[in-house]
Amino acid sequence: MRKIYVIGIGAGDPDHLTLQAAKAIGRTNVFFLIDKGEAKQSLVDLRERIIRAYSHPHKRIVEGRDPDRDRTPADYTGTIADWRHRRSQVFEELISEHLREDEIGAFLVWGDPSLYDSTIAILDEILERGEATFEYEVIPGISSVSALAAKHRVGLNRVGQPFQITTGRRLAEGWPEGVDDVVVMLDAQQAFTAHPEAEIYWGAYVSTEDELLASGRVADVAEEIVKTRAEARERHGWIMDTYLLRRRPTTDD
Known part of the structure; x- marks a missing residue:
C-alpha cells in the first residue's frame, strides 16, 4: 500500500531536522509541496533545500495550489472547515495522480504537525471519503x-x-x-x-x-x-x- 509521511521540519532552521525526519526524507519517492503564493515562496524554498540535502536523486517533487480563503471571516469556524475541505481535494488529487502503489510520499510541515496544522485532519478526511487509499505516519518536529x-x-x-x-x-x-x-x-x-x-x-x-x-x-x-x-x-x-x-x-x- 502507498504510504505518506507527515514530517515536521522545525521552525525554520534546517538544523532542526531530526534524524528520524532526515531518514524519512531519504526514503521518500514523491514530495508534495503546497504553493501559498509568491509572497510565501520562501517557505517553499526552504522545503526544497531540505529535500535536496536529504533525499535520493530519483525523488519527484509535485506542487499544488493552496485554496484561497477569507482571512477576516464573520463565521471563522465555518470558513476554516470549508477551506480544509477544498484543501483536502487538492491533496487527494496530488496523491491519486502522482503516488504509485508501493511508493512513499511526504508532506513537509512547518514546525510540528500536531500544533495548529491541518495536514493530519485533511489526510483523515481523504481516507474517510474512501476514494484514495494509503497509510500515513506522523514524524514530530520542533515547534515555533x-x-x-x-x-x-x-x-x-x-x-x-x-x-x-x-x-x-x-x-x-x-x-x-x-x-x-x-x-x-x-x-x-x-x-x-x-x-x-x-x-x-x-x-x-x-x-x-x-x-x-x-x-x-x-x-x-x-x-x-x-x-x-x-x-x-x-x-x-x-x-x-x-x-x-x-x-x-x-x-x-
Whole structure:
C-alpha cells in the first residue's frame, strides 16, 4: 500500500531536522509541496533545500495550489472547515495522480504537525471519503513554541503551574481561566496590548535568518513590537510570530 509521511521540519532552521525526519526524507519517492503564493515562496524554498540535502536523486517533487480563503471571516469556524475541505481535494488529487502503489510520499510541515496544522485532519478526511487509499505516519518536529522558549532562554511553565497554548483570536476574548502563562499563536490583531502589566517574550520568523525577538513588560515594549511586526510583514509579505505572555501568579507557586 502507498504510504505518506507527515514530517515536521522545525521552525525554520534546517538544523532542526531530526534524524528520524532526515531518514524519512531519504526514503521518500514523491514530495508534495503546497504553493501559498509568491509572497510565501520562501517557505517553499526552504522545503526544497531540505529535500535536496536529504533525499535520493530519483525523488519527484509535485506542487499544488493552496485554496484561497477569507482571512477576516464573520463565521471563522465555518470558513476554516470549508477551506480544509477544498484543501483536502487538492491533496487527494496530488496523491491519486502522482503516488504509485508501493511508493512513499511526504508532506513537509512547518514546525510540528500536531500544533495548529491541518495536514493530519485533511489526510483523515481523504481516507474517510474512501476514494484514495494509503497509510500515513506522523514524524514530530520542533515547534515555533519550543524554538521561541529556547531563543529567550525561558521555560514555558513555572513550578507546579500549567500553561496554555491558544490563538490571538481567543486571547482577544479574555485571558484564559486557570493559567498565568499563555503561549499565543496566529495573532494578527496583537491581542497582547490589552495586558500591559504582563511580561512578553515575542518572536517572529524564529530560527530563520530573518528572526526578530523582543521581551519585557508589555507596557514598555508593545509599541516596539507592533511597529517591528508591521514593518516585517510589509517587507516579506507575510509574518509568522509567536509569544509567551506571563503575568504575576494569582496564587503562590
